[in-house]
Amino acid sequence: MMKRAEWDQRYEASGLLWTAEPNRFVAEHLAALTPGRGLDLGTGEGRNAVWLAERGWRMTGVDFSATGLAKAERMSADRGVPVDWVLADLCTYVPEPEGFDLVLIAYLHLPQDDLAGVLGRAAAAVARGGRLFIVGHDLANLEDGVGGPRDAGVLYTADTLVASLTPALTVTRAGQVRRPVATEDGPREAIDTLVLATRPV
16 A cells, blocks of 8 residues: 555656546546535545536545645646645545535555445445445456556455445445556556445435
């Protein structure tokens, strides 16, 4: 697991580490939602939070990298949308209970005990009728996919995520998804886990 200083160094070493566009699965699954109050946990450079804010969401983005959040703040300013950026370690950060219509976790990879705590607090932050959306590198990606962490202990499986969310939330989708990745050896596919859950009204 990369530490705060290592993430700061990664963000300092380039322009945008990934892209200014949202994650493909975030765009696919969240574009049609009615905007409300949203929380992006592990926001990094803020691309998903800014994209949601452009669609009317009142977004809060949380990350422990000051360098990443500085980039996120510049992106939101350049694109003319307000986002509340919060510098905090997700292993101790406690969001407002039932305070958010959407809680987003994209590619947050932590040791299982730490991740379970984050997921429990994330689930508790989902408002009545709200949604929790999680996407990240699947365990199968280690052998059959491309990219992502090489530590099996921080990779996702749908079963592990679901166990951390229920019975507080109702899981409506949980499983693997694939996305194309360009490599030096030609096109490959990365294998991710995607989970969508809701809190009953």
